Amino acid sequence: MKKFQEHITEVTKDLNSMDLSFIKRAEVITAFNITGNDFQSEKYKAEIQYLFKKHFFPEFDLTKTAKTLDEAKVNSLVRELRQKYKQSFVRMLKYTPKGVGPGEVMMYFLVDDLTLGGGASAGLDLGSGGKGYEMKACNLTQDGFFQDFKIGGTVDITKPLAAAVAIKREMLEEKVKGLRGKPTEIAKGDMAVIKSSNWSTRWEAEVEKPYKATVYNDYFKTHPVVFAINSTPKAMQGQIFVREIRKDSIEIHQVTSGTIKPKIRY
Secondary structure, eight states: OHHHHHHHHHHHHHHHHSOHHHHHHHTOOOOOSOOGGGGGSSTTHHHHHHHHHHHTOTTOOGGGSBSSOOHHHHHHHHHHHHHHOHHHHHHHHHOOOTTOOTTHHHHHHHBTTOEESSGGGTTSSEEETTEEEEEEEEEEOTTSEEESOOOOTTSOOHHHHHHHHHHHHHHHHTTOTTOOSOTTOBOHHHHHHHHTSTTHHHHIIIIIHHHHHHHHHHTGGGSOEEEEEOSSSGGGTTOEEEEOOOGGGEEEEEEETTEEEEEEEO
16 A cells, blocks of 8 residues: 555656646647548548547537538638637648648538538539539739649640740740749749740740630639638638639749649639
């Protein structure tokens, strides 16, 4: 008995000397043992919603989730969670199990009939209400564009991409003022120089027009897109915008990392 009492005393002393605030922080769950496949149906929907509520949003009322994808309803929930559980909300927004993009788990949690990939979405990112949606985590610029995302890898933009690189390479060889970096990297400033140069007509004919036509006809035309604010503006982080993309709303953001990134007018 004496040895047992001594043991309890030692344990109590150890606990009293520990930094319990650190232990509380260290115990916060940032990931679950949930695979991407688990999000492709509603089989474990209630269980997954409960897990996020328990560990991320303990006081959130799960009866308030949206029944189907509705922009206004989702954004109301986003504002509530962002205000009450800022750090936990950002963790969920950025939570990306294998094969799942930023913001998709957030949508799965907030919309009762929503699934990720497969099912009703026919291979698209989201499925809800019998419709499929692509989802893009992006940023919203001050001049009103969704940007900082890529289009699907199945869209063939090799010709306009090659033309863009060739034009910049030729201009660098001609030592046109204002251009910077490699031929394969074309930023906003580079495009401004190109469009004000003797190469502007060629840029429009070989890069802009075919690129816009391709990404519209082969990608944006076939389904609506859910844009989710990833980082900026911070006051809108996590907020979504459901859009049917028009051809005239598509512009080129930049050429980088072996692709052409679009930007979509708000």
